[in-house]
Every structure is written in C-alpha cells, then in structure tokens.
Amino acid sequence: LVCLGVNIALPFLQPGGGEAVPSLALFIGRFHPMVLHMPIGFVALAAMVEIGRLPFLRGLAGEISLHLTTFLLLCSTLAATVTTICGWLLSFSGGYDEKLLNAHFNAGIATAIALAVALALQTAAPVGRLSAAYRVVFLAACLFITVAGHKGSELTHGETYLTEYAPNFVRKMLGLPPLADPTATPPASEKEVYLGVIQPIFDQKCTSCHGASKSKGGLRLDSFEHAKKGGDDGPGFVANNPAKSPILHRIQLPASDDDHMPPTGKPQLTPNEIALVAWWINAGAPEKGPLSSFNPPAELVSSLGAEAAPQNSADQKQAAVEVEKSLTSVRENLKGSIKAIVPGEKSLQYVAGGDYAVVDDSQIARLAPIAAQIRLLDLNRAAITDASAPAIAAMTNLDSLSLQGTKIGDATIEAISALPNLTVINIYGTKVTDTGLAALAKLPKLRALYLWQTPTTPEGEKKLLEAKPGLQIFGEKPPQT
Ligand code: HEC
Numbered sequence: 001l002v003c004l005g006v007n008i009a010l011p012f013l014q015p016g017g018g019e020a021v022p023s024l025a026l027f028i029g030r031f032h033p034m035v036l037h038m039p040i041g042f043v044a045l046a047a048m049v050e051i052g053r054l055p056f057l058r059g060l061a062g063e064i065s066l067h068l069t070t071f072l073l074l075c076s077t078l079a080a081t082v083t084t085i086c087g088w089l090l091s092f093s094g095g096y097d098e099k100l101l102n103a104h105f106n107a108g109i110a111t112a113i114a115l116a117v118a119l120a121l122q123t124a125a126p127v128g129r130l131s132a133a134y135r136v137v138f139l140a141a142c143l144f145i146t147v148a149g150h151k152g153s154e155l156t157h158g159e160t161y162l163t164e165y166a167p168n169f170v171r172k173m174l175g176l177p178p179l180a181d182p183t184a185t186p187p188a189s190e191k192e193v194y195l196g197v198i199q200p201i202f203d204q205k206c207t208s209c210h211g212a213s214k215s216k217g218g219l220r221l222d223s224f225e226h227a228k229k230g231g232d233d234g235p236g237f238v239a240n241n242p243a244k245s246p247i248l249h250r251i252q253l254p255a256s257d258d259d260h261m262p263p264t265g266k267p268q269l270t271p272n273e274i275a276l277v278a279w280w281i282n283a284g285a286p287e288k289g290p291l292s293s294f295n296p297p298a299e300l301v302s303s304l305g306a307e308a309a310p311q312n313s314a315d316q317k318q319a320a321v322e323v324e325k326s327l328t329s330v331r332e333n334l335k336g337s338i339k340a341i342v343p344g345e346k347s348l349q350y351v352a353g354g355d356y357a358v359v360d361d362s363q364i365a366r367l368a369p370i371a372a373q374i375r376l377l378d379l380n381r382a383a384i385t386d387a388s389a390p391a392i393a394a395m396t397n398l399d400s401l402s403l404q405g406t407k408i409g410d411a412t413i414e415a416i417s418a419l420p421n422l423t424v425i426n427i428y429g430t431k432v433t434d435t436g437l438a439a440l441a442k443l444p445k446l447r448a449l450y451l452w453q454t455p456t457t458p459e460g461e462k463k464l465l466e467a468k469p470g471l472q473i474f475g476e477k478p479p480q481t
Pocket of ligand 1: 216217218231233234246247250251262
C-alpha cells in the first residue's frame, strides 16, 4: 500500500528540470541506473515462473509454489518503487529531453503501480488459487517495464542508438536515410570543413551527452549553431579565440582535471582530433566550404585521409622519391624549406621559417622552376620586397599565401590579383593600402584575409566586403555597416 501511495503521488510532483535541489537528493538519484536492474530482474523471474506454469511445461518445471509468485511480486514492487524514487530525484539534475523523460517516467510509474496492484490481487485471491486478474495486470507490468527500459536507453544513449547500425532495409522501413557508403567518401581535403570534419568528431565523442535528448551543462554539440551558442557558461567557441572557446579548452585539459571532456571512462579524442578542433577554431571556425579552401596543415589532412582512402603505399613511396629527386637542384643554396604537402603528391609548400631574415627576393627567384607546383607559400617576416611580385604571380596553383611582416605593398597585391586559386592571404603588418584591398577583390577564390596593422582604412575594408560578400576578414574588427 505504501508503494502504491508513493507511486501515485510521484507524478503530481513532476519530474524536475534542473532547478536547485539538495545534493543529497542528486546523490541518491544517481543510484537509479544501478537499482533499476533489480525490478527488471525480479519481473523477468516472475514472468519465467508464470511460463513454467504453462501446462506443457509442467512436466519440466514441476509444481511451482504460489508463495514464490507472491514473494517475487513483493520484491518487484519494492524494487520498482525504490527505482522510481531514485529516478524522480535524478530527473532534477536536468539536461534531459523533456518529452522523452516524461515518457520514461510515466512508464516507470505505471510499472510500479501495476506490480503493486498485481501483488494485491494475488494476496487477496483464495488460498491455493492463482488469480486470473493478477495475470492480466502482471502482463501489463511487463509491457510497461519494457517501454520504460527502452525510453530510458534512449535518454542515456540518444534516440538513434538502436537504429544507428541497422541494415539499410530496416532503416528504410523506419523512414531513415540509408547509411553512408564508406567507399563513396570524397578525398579528405574536399570534405566540408564543419559537417565533414568537425561535426563527425562531436557525433562520435560528445553528442551522447550533448545532443537533442540530453544536453549536459546546457550544451548541445549536434549542430554548428548549437555548438556556437554554447551552454550554461556561454558560447561554445569564439572564432580565432582559443582562450574563449570552452569546447577546445576542455578537450585540451589533462585527463585528470575535473573539467576535462569527454569525462574519464568515456571514449577520448585522439591527438589528431584535438589538433583538428584546435586548428578549426584558430582558422576562424568556418562553417561552410571544403577543408582545402582553409589551408589546413598537411598532417591534419592526411590524418583524415588515412582513414578515408587508404592508398597503395608502394606507389606512394615511388612518387615521393620522384618528387624529392625533382627538388634536389632547387634545394641547392635555398634557404627556408620546400617539401611536398602530402608525401608522394606534387603540390609543394615553401616556408621561410627560421631563415626569414635571409630569405630575400633572390631566394624567391630560385623557386621559379617549380613555381606551378607551389600551393602554400609562407613568407612570414622574410626580407622580400615588391621585386618578388612576378615570381609569386607565376605560382598559378598557389592557394595560401602569407606575406605577414614583409616589406611588400600594393604593387605585389596588384601583381598577384589574377592568381586563380588563391584562397587565403595574410598581409598583417605590410604596407598594403586601400588600393591593394581593391585589387584583392579581383581574386576569384579569396575566402580569408588576415588584415591587421596596415595603412588600410575601414572604408577600404567595407568596399572590399561589398565586392566579396563571402570573404572573412580576420584581425581588426570588420567595419560596422
Ligand atoms: C559522458 C557524458 C559526456 C560526454 C561524452 C561529454 N561531456 Fe561535456 N559535459 C558533461 C557534463 C555532465 C557537463 C556539465 C558538468 C561540467 O560542467 O563539467 C559537461 C559540460 C561540458 C562543457 C561546459 C558547458 C557549459 O557551458 O557549462 C563543455 C564545453 C563540454 N562539456 C564539452 C564537451 C565536448 C567537446 C565533448 C566531446 C569531446 C564532451 N563534452 C563530451 C558530460 C559529457
């Protein structure tokens, strides 16, 4: 009777939604996932006993005492009541999908009530008789507990848990899109930067707790908008600002830190995945466009490609040897470093690096024989001037160019403004003026401009943005419009 009373009262108290409750309540609540196995076990046992009473199994199971049924029902009712109380307390920790939670909660309460009623019916039955009404109510309890269990697993594992790996014909019956064909994946560098690269990481390692049905810390990571909006502590990330991006901060914390994500014991991010998220935020957290258009470091692209498209390694080695051979003469007396972006492929990157002080116009001239192969040119702080402009303009496949801290000016920008593939350009701390910005508008593929400490004006930036609306400008704030 007490159990019945408690279970009838609980629905009126409503499952909680994250309001402040004493931590003792949450402490007890967290036993819910543990104790819930007891009523399931007892109910299963009572059901087995009923099956054992079926006429054709009599011979096998023998005469089963009615006391056993009463006893099992008593255990089930008590265990189910403890479970509903814990579950009710746990619901106050919040972060669950309300509809799912209510369905799970109601099914759980229904189970406990049905068990209590079944127990009462059987106790009230004449001695030595099995009540038929008991059987009906008990069957209902079995149904309720199945529903409660299923809804509970959707709450903890997400609604797609069961169907995620279902064969396509099952998915079709359920109206779900077919599973992606793994052999049809595009090359890693052509994957969509967010949906193809970053979201899959979140999907695998975060959305079981930060998704539609469960959003711990108020945070959902199942879409770009949700990730950006963030959780209880504010935005999930701020473009170009790792310090203000808790998503990145938390995955970079040591595993021993309480705030580390994913929590200990859950599948962790690989170093490559952490590097990808870090790169993405530093690259301005772009949402749309192929990965290659944001100039990601070659190692990251190949770490993605390694899983997506295993290559014939012998061919690859051979090709790598040939590319190396073609570079030997160029490398003579060359400062800085020239190498293949992906081993075995023809595309090259040149980085002035630590040699920046001695990389001058004559060094850039040495790259002429391989100009068409260069895709990435990093001339950070190099001692070059506008005299290098023709050499750079000859690099027709160039997609990423850093002229940061060099002495170049508008003449170089003018000269390179016909480069068909240039997508990212960094002109921090150069002498480029609004005239140069106007020339940049001619670059057909330009997507990202790093602009800071130049003689340009907000007016010039505004004009450039009008000419190229899709362009992202990093550095100074874009002009207010
Ligand atoms: C097993 C569940 C679980 C998984 C998996 C998980 N988290 Fe969390 N996360 C939590 C819980 C619980 C909180 C709230 C408590 C806290 O702030 O530590 C939280 C909070 C956060 C917060 C703070 C939100 C805010 O604004 O308060 C961030 C950011 C976060 N998680 C990122 C991640 C990322 C990124 C991943 C995947 C790499 C991840 N989490 C995976 C359980 C999880």
